[in-house]
Amino acid sequence: MNEFFLYLISIMILVFGALTVTSHKIFRSAIYLLFTLISIAALYFYLEYEFIAAVQIVVYVGGIVVLILFSLFLTHRVGADLPAPSYLKMFFTFLSVLFAFGFVYSLVIGHEFPEAEAIGSGISMNSIGKAMLNYGEGGFVLPFEVVSILLLAALIGSIAIAFKTKVKNS
Amino acid sequence: MVNYSYISFVLIIPLVVFLITGLFGKKMPGLSGILGALGMLGAACLSYFVAYQYFLVDGRVDGIYPTVMAFKQTWLQFTPSLKIDIGIILDPIAVMMLVVVTTVSFMVHLYSIGYMHGEERYATYYSFLSLFSFSMLGLVVSSNIFQMYMFWELVGVSSFLLVGFYFTKPSAVAAAKKAFIVTRFADLGFLAGILILSFYSESLDFQTIIHNMMDYNGTIFLNANAASFMGVSALTWALCLIFIGGAGKSAMFPFHIWLPDAMEGPTPVSALIHAATMVVAGVFLVARLFPVYSQVPAALDVVMYVGAFSAFFAAIIACTQTDIKRVLAYSTMSQIGYMMFALGVSGYWGEEGLGFTASMFHLFTHAMFKALLFLGAGAVIHYVHSNEMGDMGGLWKKMPITHIVFFIACLAISGVPPLSGFFSKEEILTAAYQHNKIVYAVGLLTACLTAFYMFRLFLMIFWNKEYKAHGRTEHHGEAPMTMKLPLLILAIATIFAGIIPFSMYVSADGTAVESHIHLREASMAVAAGAIGIFSAFFLYLKKNERPEMISSAFGALYRTAYKKFYVDELYLFVTKNMIFNFIAVPAAWIDRNVVDGMMDLIAAVTENLSDSIKSIQSGKISSYVMWFFVGAILLSMMIVYAL
Amino acid sequence: MGDMKFILAISFALFFIGAYGFLTRRNMITMLMAVELMLNAVNINFVVFNKYLYADKMDGLFFTIFIITIAAAEAAVAIAIIINLYRKFKSIDENDIDTLRW
Numbered sequence: 001m002n003e004f005f006l007y008l009i010s011i012m013i014l015v016f017g018a019l020t021v022t023s024h025k026i027f028r029s030a031i032y033l034l035f036t037l038i039s040i041a042a043l044y045f046y047l048e049y050e051f052i053a054a055v056q057i058v059v060y061v062g063g064i065v066v067l068i069l070f071s072l073f074l075t076h077r078v079g080a081d082l083p084a085p086s087y088l089k090m091f092f093t094f095l096s097v098l099f100a101f102g103f104v105y106s107l108v109i110g111h112e113f114p115e116a117e118a119i120g121s122g123i124s125m126n127s128i129g130k131a132m133l134n135y136g137e138g139g140f141v142l143p144f145e146v147v148s149i150l151l152l153a154a155l156i157g158s159i160a161i162a163f164k165t166k167v168k169n170s
Numbered sequence: 171m172v173n174y175s176y177i178s179f180v181l182i183i184p185l186v187v188f189l190i191t192g193l194f195g196k197k198m199p200g201l202s203g204i205l206g207a208l209g210m211l212g213a214a215c216l217s218y219f220v221a222y223q224y225f226l227v228d229g230r231v232d233g234i235y236p237t238v239m240a241f242k243q244t245w246l247q248f249t250p251s252l253k254i255d256i257g258i259i260l261d262p263i264a265v266m267m268l269v270v271v272t273t274v275s276f277m278v279h280l281y282s283i284g285y286m287h288g289e290e291r292y293a294t295y296y297s298f299l300s301l302f303s304f305s306m307l308g309l310v311v312s313s314n315i316f317q318m319y320m321f322w323e324l325v326g327v328s329s330f331l332l333v334g335f336y337f338t339k340p341s342a343v344a345a346a347k348k349a350f351i352v353t354r355f356a357d358l359g360f361l362a363g364i365l366i367l368s369f370y371s372e373s374l375d376f377q378t379i380i381h382n383m384m385d386y387n388g389t390i391f392l393n394a395n396a397a398s399f400m401g402v403s404a405l406t407w408a409l410c411l412i413f414i415g416g417a418g419k420s421a422m423f424p425f426h427i428w429l430p431d432a433m434e435g436p437t438p439v440s441a442l443i444h445a446a447t448m449v450v451a452g453v454f455l456v457a458r459l460f461p462v463y464s465q466v467p468a469a470l471d472v473v474m475y476v477g478a479f480s481a482f483f484a485a486i487i488a489c490t491q492t493d494i495k496r497v498l499a500y501s502t503m504s505q506i507g508y509m510m511f512a513l514g515v516s517g518y519w520g521e522e523g524l525g526f527t528a529s530m531f532h533l534f535t536h537a538m539f540k541a542l543l544f545l546g547a548g549a550v551i552h553y554v555h556s557n558e559m560g561d562m563g564g565l566w567k568k569m570p571i572t573h574i575v576f577f578i579a580c581l582a583i584s585g586v587p588p589l590s591g592f593f594s595k596e597e598i599l600t601a602a603y604q605h606n607k608i609v610y611a612v613g614l615l616t617a618c619l620t621a622f623y624m625f626r627l628f629l630m631i632f633w634n635k636e637y638k639a640h641g642r643t644e645h646h647g648e649a650p651m652t653m654k655l656p657l658l659i660l661a662i663a664t665i666f667a668g669i670i671p672f673s674m675y676v677s678a679d680g681t682a683v684e685s686h687i688h689l690r691e692a693s694m695a696v697a698a699g700a701i702g703i704f705s706a707f708f709l710y711l712k713k714n715e716r717p718e719m720i721s722s723a724f725g726a727l728y729r730t731a732y733k734k735f736y737v738d739e740l741y742l743f744v745t746k747n748m749i750f751n752f753i754a755v756p757a758a759w760i761d762r763n764v765v766d767g768m769m770d771l772i773a774a775v776t777e778n779l780s781d782s783i784k785s786i787q788s789g790k791i792s793s794y795v796m797w798f799f800v801g802a803i804l805l806s807m808m809i810v811y812a813l
Numbered sequence: 814m815g816d817m818k819f820i821l822a823i824s825f826a827l828f829f830i831g832a833y834g835f836l837t838r839r840n841m842i843t844m845l846m847a848v849e850l851m852l853n854a855v856n857i858n859f860v861v862f863n864k865y866l867y868a869d870k871m872d873g874l875f876f877t878i879f880i881i882t883i884a885a886a887e888a889a890v891a892i893a894i895i896i897n898l899y900r901k902f903k904s905i906d907e908n909d910i911d912t913l914r915w
Contacts, residue, residue, distance in 0.1 A: 006819070014823065014830070017826075017830040018830055020846055020850060021834025030846065033850070047861070049874065052856075052878070055878060059884075060884075063885055064849065064885055067888055068845065070892075083906070085838070093833055093837050101826065104829075108821055108822075113865075131871050132875070143875070147882050147883065150886060151885070154886035154890050158889045161890070
């Protein structure tokens with residue numbers, strides 16, 4: 001039963017991912033991206049990392065995809081076709097990507113990973129919260145703070161980038 | 171021994187004034203002139219006090235005036251033995267020069283308040299003037315030959331700035347460039363001389379150099395004499411090269427060509443720089459190193475002959491010029507020639523050193539009366555708005571004070587007793603008579619010519635004919651008070667400076683020498699002067715045909731002298747036709763075709779190469795990404811499989 | 814162990830799908846989507862390694878969290894830039910935006 005879910009999720013990830021990068025309608029492409037991200041969240045559920053799955057849905061699905069959709073409406077006429085890339089380019093890109101995939105795949109499949117102690121059964125929300133604000137060993141309070149600053153900077157930076165041109169144009 | 175360190179304020183005051191007027195002068199144009207004049211007044215009072223302290227209060231130690239190091243600081247220590255100091259040295263000639271420079275400089279500052287009034291770059295003018303005073307004062311008190319060289323160049327720079335003050339006039343720009351290049355060229359000799367001299371005497375310090383070189387049996391002196399180049403000892407070479415530098419600044423033949431052109435600057439500047447102070451820097455340099463020179467008769471002979479020739483040469487030219495400032499310029503050159511040959515005929519010990527004393531004495535008196543002449547000429551030019559003698563004449567009614575002071579100065583320079591010029595000139599001629607009869611004869615002839623051309627100048631300006639205001643209406647009187655006052659002060663100095671018993675204070679070896687009038691030499695000098703004066707009166711008192719007749723009788727000689735003996739043309743010929751054609755043109759060809767060609771080749775190769783590969787940088791992100799992607803794969807494959 | 818390598822293979826495949834999209838697409842927003850796919854593939858990697866190899870630690874998990882956070886910031890800035898470019902060039906086709914060249 002579990003195996004089945006894993007295969008189903010995998011197929012969904014790959015198919016929706018492939019559709020995301022090949023669809024001719026940009027709006028559809030964004031929707032496929034949404035499905036891909038939800039499938040990945042499902043994979044996290046499957047791996048019993050519910051917190052990551054929740055974050056995935058909240059940030060990616062609820063945030064980034066919405067942002068992308070907004071920018072689509074700002075910059076595109078809905079329903080217009082994307083220009084198709086040339087077949088030659090597609091072909092060569094496909095080849096090189098396939099080659100790279102083969103290379104990486106063969107590396108990982110051939111690699112002997114160290115024996116795991118025991119396959120963990122997920123991590124509780126409680127311990128994540130404690131680790132995130134722990135400043136002792138194994139704590140993540142410093143990267144947490146740094147990331148907060150980074151987010152703030154990105155926020156201000158985005159506003160500044162968008163704002164500057166407005167002044168210039170008016 | 172009193173502490174003389176306060177003397178450094180004589181240097182600091184002009185420097186501060188220079189900075190203030192230079193930086194903030196634009197905001198307070200009227201004030202900068204007063205500030206400059208007050209600063210120089212302070213410096214002058216300080217140097218008078220130093221002179222009083224040095225000569226009269228402290229006086230002699232063991233029969234000679236001591237050399238005082240008022241201030242000394244090691245500046246650059248290259249090796250334990252090679253170092254450059256910054257110091258202030260006080261000895262009789264330095265103190266004398268301090269008095270001369272500050273006095274004349276103060277007079278000129280004061281005079282310029284009136285003369286430069288309403289000038290657009292008034293504050294800049296004062297800042298340059300202060301810079302010049304600072305450099306000149308620094309030069310005279312330098313304790314170190316390298317320090318002197320620095321101030322020497324600073325003097326050259328400020329002279330350049332002041333000559334080119336009216337930089338909108340092409341002739342002023344050309345004159346400034348000429349002055350700078352000619353003196354720079356001569357300074358090359360000075361620098362080479364410094365290097366040779368300091369190499370052999372193993373020091374840059376004046377006192378150490380002199381001490382080492384006066385030690386006849388010391389190894390240093392013997393080495394310097396033994397080492398020779400082209401049959402002449404290294405010491406002689408060094409001194410001759412240093413003299414070249416001095417000749418450049420002092421406008422001795424053949425480096426004199428810049429001096430007449432330098433008259434393009436404002437007239438007070440000519441009075442300060444090109445009459446009284448800067449041009450005597452060369453004389454001062456030789457005097458400063460005089461103990462060393464006195465060991466090398468050959469070098470002294472060079473000084474003597476160059477000086478005598480320049481004196482005579484310039485006097486002849488001065489007789490023919492019509493621009494009053496040029497006449498004065500050539501007269502300056504002639505008088506400096508006097509000082510030079512007086513140094514050349516001098517010995518070192520006791521009575522032998524008469525020439526040295528006479529030279530310094532003449533420097534002193536000449537500074538006073540030549541500054542007076544220039545400032546008077548400035549007043550005339552200010553009134554007439556012209557430099558040409560032809561535009562003047564009959565001015566004695568319009569400018570009574572200028573007329574009288576000019577007359578006094580002319581008498582002084584002609585050597586009429588009892589004015590100051592008489593005493594110094596008489597001493598020079600006496601020294602020359604004792605040493606070398608030919609030089610004496612030249613000096614006497616020059617004295618006659620000097621009297622002639624000075625009175626020619628005087629009569630052409632103030633008498634000769636009735637003054638007619640040509641075109642311009644007279645809009646002001648003779649001169650403002652700030653211009654008259656320096657004239658009067660300098661006239662008083664001109665009259666009485668000769669009474670100072672100069673030889674008691676300044677002599678070659680520092681001992682007191684009793685000076686006495688040698689009746690025969692004195693009467694000869696006065697007679698020569700009188701001949702010159704009377705012939706000038708004969709020719710120029712009233713407008714008549716005689717000058718024309720004489721000049722046409724001399725014909726070619728007159729024209730040659732009028733054209734300044736074609737020295738300028740000779741220089742032009744050498745530089746333009748010979749250096750330009752045979753050195754500059756091939757050098758330019760090499761520069762254009764070989765040096766530039768090399769660069770062009772490199773540029774062309776780079777350009778072609780980059781042209782052929784620039785399409786890689788297409789500006790298209792996808793192509794960049796593609797390259798990056800392929801590169802990343804290849805790189806990781808290389809790391810995994812090849813390493 | 815089988816699960817682990819299988820999921821890893823999936824994440825690689827997703828990564829190179831993203832790479833393919835990034836290389837072939839010319840629209841900037843779709844390129845941004847492709848980048849998001851690649852980031853997600855990396856996230857899967859981290860989570861898988863954390864689960865199957867170091868179950869007692871949380872480093873992989875936290876890396877994932879931080880990557881998601883930074884992806885959000887990156888998307889915001891990228892979209893600000895895209896909108897700005899759109900104002901300037903009236904297009905977000907990267908072929909039209911080629912001022913960054915010789």
